[in-house]
Amino acid sequence: MGIEFRNVTKTFGGACVVDDLSLEVRDGEFIVLLGPSGCGKTTTLRMLAGLETATSGDILINGERINDVPTQHRDLAMVFQSYALYPHMTIAENIGYPLRVRKLAKADRAARVQRVAAMLEIESLLERKPRQLSGGERQRVALARAIVREPRAYLMDEPLSNLDARLRVQMRGELKRLQHQLGMTTIYVTHDQAEAMTLASRVAVMKKGRLQQFDTPLNIYNHPANRFVAEFVGSPSMNFIEGEGVTKGIRPEHIQVLTAPEDGAIEARVYVTELMGNETFVFLSVGENRLIARAPADFRADVDTTVWLRLATDKIHRFDPATGKILPQRRNDATEATK
C-alpha cells in the first residue's frame, strides 16, 4: 500500500515537532524512521495512525487523503513500544481483539489466532495473561496482534527497545524474515541505527522535525547528505576533521593503521586501544584531532606509541562547516585531510 506524506507539519503549542515532511512509501517497502529522541519520528508515525492530527499538509494512503479518517477506520496495525497488551485479557483474547472488533465469527477467530500463534511460536502461551510473560514473549504477542488481520500497513514504534541486547538481535532477524514473508508495507521508528541499517529497504533520517535524507541504508552510509546523517549512522561514528572552509569526514574502517612509516602516511599517536573480539578500535591523536580507526583483532599497540595512518582518499567526505551539507568530493585529499 502506498503511503505519502505531503508537506506535513505538526506543532505542539508553539513548538514545531514535524516540519514540512514529504515522504513517499512504496507498496511492500520496509521504511525506517531514524533519528535521536525528539526528532519527530514517533509523532510522524502517530499522525499516520491517526493518534495525532497533522497541523497542516496531507497524509495519503493509496492516493486517498486520510487526515480526517478516524484511527479505527484507517486499517493499520501498530506495535507500541510498551506493547500495550490488554492486561485483563488472555493472550488469545489479546491477539483476537482486532478480529472480535470486526465481528468475525468465533471459530474463524480462533483459527486465525492459532495460525498466527504458530507462526510466532507462542501457541503454548495462549491461555496466559500478559503479566505472566517475559519481555520477549510480550513482544511476540504484540506482533501477533498486529499481523492477525491483514492491515494495509504495519506501524512499529521502537518495538525492540525494551528487550535485552541478545533478544533484540534475534527479534530483529525474525522481524525481517516476517516482513519478507508477508511482504507488507512497514513503517518502523527507531533511534538505533543498527536496526535501521539491517531492517530497512529505505531509511528516513530525521532531526528536529526535518527530514535529513531518505535513501537506502547503503547510500545513507556511503553517501550521507550532511554531517548529521554521517555522524548518526555508523558505529563507531565517522571521524571529523575541521579544515579551512571545509569539514572532512572519514569512517573508522577507511583509516588503516600502520606500525612502520610509509610513503604518504600520516604520523599519529595511540591514545588507547579497545579490543572488541573480532576487531580493535584504535583511538588516535593527530595533532589537535582525535580519530578512531578500525584495525584487525590482532592489532597491538601500546598507549602513546607512534603509528602511521593511511586514509582511503576516495572515502573522504567533505562538508560545509556552516550548513553541514555535503560538498562535492575531491581527489588526493589524504595529506590535506589532517592539516
Place this chain on the structure above:
Amino acid sequence: MLSTQKAQKPQKRFYVPFGSSVRLVILLLALLFALAPVYWMLTISFKTEGEHFASPPSWFVFTPTLEHYYDAFVTRSFGQYLLTSAIVAVASTACALVIGTLAAYALARFDLPLKLNRRLSLWILSTRMFPAIVTAVPLFLMMRDVQLLNTRAALIIVYTAFNLPFVVWMMRGFFADLPRDLEEAALVDGDSRLGALVRVVLPLVAPGLAATAVFCLIVSWNEFLFALVLTQTDAAMTLPVGIAGRVTQYEIKWGVMSAAASVAIVPILVFALALQKYLVRGLSMGAVKG
C-alpha cells in the same frame, strides 16, 4: 563491630515493647468506639419498651423480642420505605456512574480548548463547595413546578446530581492513571472510542468503579435532607425520613426506629462486603504505581 552490624539491619523507626499487643489494644478501642452505638441500637431493637429505660441499663442480659420489627415492617409501612430507599439508591447510583464515568473519561482523555479540562473539573467540584441545604428550597420549588414532589424520580434526579461531582473526580483520577497506549492500541485495532472504553478501559478501572459505586450508594441510602424536603407521602418516603418520623411530639418510638435502622444497615453491609476485594484495590489505585 556492633555499630556496623546495627547499620546492616533494616532499621525500625519506632520500637515499641510488646508492639503487637499495643496495636491490638488500640484496634480494639477503635472498634469499640465505632461499634458501641451500633450494638446499642441493635439491643434496643430487641428489647421490650420497658427495658429501654431500665436503670442501670441492661447491657447484655435482656429478654429478646421481635415486636418492634413486627411493628415496623408489618403494622407500619417501613417495608415500603425500605423498597423506596433501595430503588432510589440503586437508580441514582447507576445514573451517576454512567453519566459521571463518561464525563470523567472525556475530561481525562480529550484535550479541550481554553484549558477547559481543568476549568470544567473545578466547576464540577465547586458544586459541592456549599452546604447542601442551600439548594433545598430552590430544588423544592423546581420539583413542585415540574410536579415531581413526592415521587421517587425527584430523589433519583437530585441524588444523581449530588453524586456526579464525586463520581467525575474519582473516575477522572483512575482514568488518568491508565496508560493511553492501551486505548490507542484498541483504536488502531479497529475499535471505536466507546468500544475501547467498554472493552479495554472499564474492565481495568473496575476496582475504582466499584469503590465509587459503594460510596454513591452509601450517600444515597443515608441521605436525609432532600428526602425530607421533597417527599411527604408514605409512597415516596425513604427509610431515613421514615425513621425520623417516629420522633413525634408525643412519643419517641425507640424500638421501631432501632429495628428499622438495624435492617437499613444490612444491604450496604452486604454490598460492601461483596465488593471488599475491589474496594481496597480501588481506594489504593494510583497510590502505588504497579
